[in-house]
Amino acid sequence: MRVLLSTYGSRGDVEPLVELAVQLCGLGAEVRMCAPPDEDFVELLARVGLPLIPVGRPMRTMVRPASRAEAGRRVAEFAAQYDAVAAAAEGCDVLLASGLAHFASRSVAEQLGIPYAYATCCPFLLPTPHQAPPAALLPGQAFPAGVTDNRALWELNAELFDSMHGEALNAHRESVGLPRVAGVREFILTDRPFLAADPLLAPWRETEELDVVHTGAWILPDDRPLPADLRAFLDAGVPPVFVGLGSTRQTTGDVARPAIEAVRALGHRVVVGRGWADLALIDERDDCFVVGEVNQQALFTEVAAVVHHGGAGTTTTAARAGVPQVVVPQGADQPYWAARVADLGIGAAHAATAPTAESLTAALRTAFDPATRARAAAAAATIRTDGAAVAAKLLLELAG
Structure with a gap:
């Protein structure tokens, strides 16, 4: 079984996938991993004997977009990682993405016809009537005064994703022969995302909106001595x-x-x-x-x-x-x-x-x-440490 793990983000996005890779290898899978070419991440993967397949520019050089136009250009840049991810995915049976890798990775999985999963380490972007969306995550985002219903706020959040990211995402999909998507947020999250977070620190209540797979956090053990x-x-x-x-x-x-x-x-x-x-x-x-x-x-x-x-x-x-x-x-x-x-x-x-x-x-x-x-x-004493092991078994079941 060949698995591609694809991420684009900070160490908080990369390190959990390294632990998932370890668990997958322990189950006999062959694992490849795409990540930004930061030296920190190359060394992190080397600790577990995996090479890093570089995608995009170093994450350390990235800054948060300050405008909608800049956000659109950034999405186009993320989507353009498609070629590198597609080359890495050749011959793979399943693809899991996290961080900002979804813009390219889900399109690659769709093009190759292989199962795809998206993982997040925090439930703050998962639509649910039990919490409001983050108020100021996207540039220029502002919810109307007086709107307090969480479902209405999540609908506005989805519209913002479409208006800010839809054009760039769909332009790239059309360039590689894939159909346009109508809902960017749904495209990103899928209808069954993995939530790689501890149940105590990040509780999740089941909803009709999403079938969330709450595995627990993916924690890479570290046995290095202190200097x-x-x-x-x-x-x-x-x-x-x-x-x-x-x-x-x-x-x-x-x-x-x-x-x-x-x-x-x-x-x-x-x-x-x-x-x-x-x-x-x-x-x-x-x-x-x-x-x-x-x-x-x-x-x-x-x-x-x-x-x-x-x-x-x-x-x-x-x-x-x-x-x-x-x-x-x-x-x-x-x-x-x-x-x-x-x-x-x-x-x-x-x-x-x-x-x-x-x-x-x-x-x-x-x-x-x-x-x-x-x-x-x-x-x-309550923090779970088996999240990556749970996720690895579920991912191989998805592949099978």
Whole structure:
């Protein structure tokens, strides 16, 4: 059985598919994987012995489109990844896509006549009467004042997808001999998407709109030791607070300076994750340490709290570690995860505004509260780790 996994996005899109690839290989499948050619992702796949089939330009060079016209051009660029994905899919029995790979990948599967599945790590874009669509995900999106019915809001959301992405998507489909699609959002999600998210952190209630396959999160185990200099820093004092934005950029203003000032004000040391935002130390004091790419599964078990952007992977890793979180969302699905952390009482959600030392100090006080710590520790025991194994079996059943 040959499987193609195709994704275009940040590490939060790539790493779950690497774990799915591991599980598929364990079931005897031959796996190929398309992803952006970022060096981080090449190294990530190399850890499990898989080559990366490069698609598109490095994700680290991408910025969020600022207008509808720019969004349309971006969709045309994503759809143009069709040729590379089609070459990789030759001879495959099934194709699964995630992130922004759907614009090309579903058309490839359709052209080749093979089964197709789409996976998402967050339910925030899945239509349901139980929640409203994200209010400001698409450029220029604004819902009419006074409209509060979730079904009506999701209808408006679908219209926005069509108006912003339909022309570029259908122009490409016609260029490769495929019929136009009437509903872009439905084309993206399919009628049976995989939800690769933990049931506690991202609950899903069954609806008539979608037959969602809620597998649990796809978590790639990491057994790498922590670097010796980081190990020495951790052992030299009380547990520090980790501050990082992962593979995202700062959109709400500087995070490192106010975070370090807030952590220091509460008597803690700091580990700063450089990440794609290139966070750095603010002085040469010995109570702070900066790290690059590191085993967060190990690190988070040794810190007092995690201040982060609210990516699906980072939120899940912190929850598994049983450590309180402060989420400072920068965009996309991150406000969803911030709200879930706050609703579960396992941390605090910072507003999607520029953080200050005062605002982060208040959030950290919530995180350090003994009740928050107790809830975070209790939640850790419930996080599932079998999501990718479940998904691998279902995907091979789909192929068969």
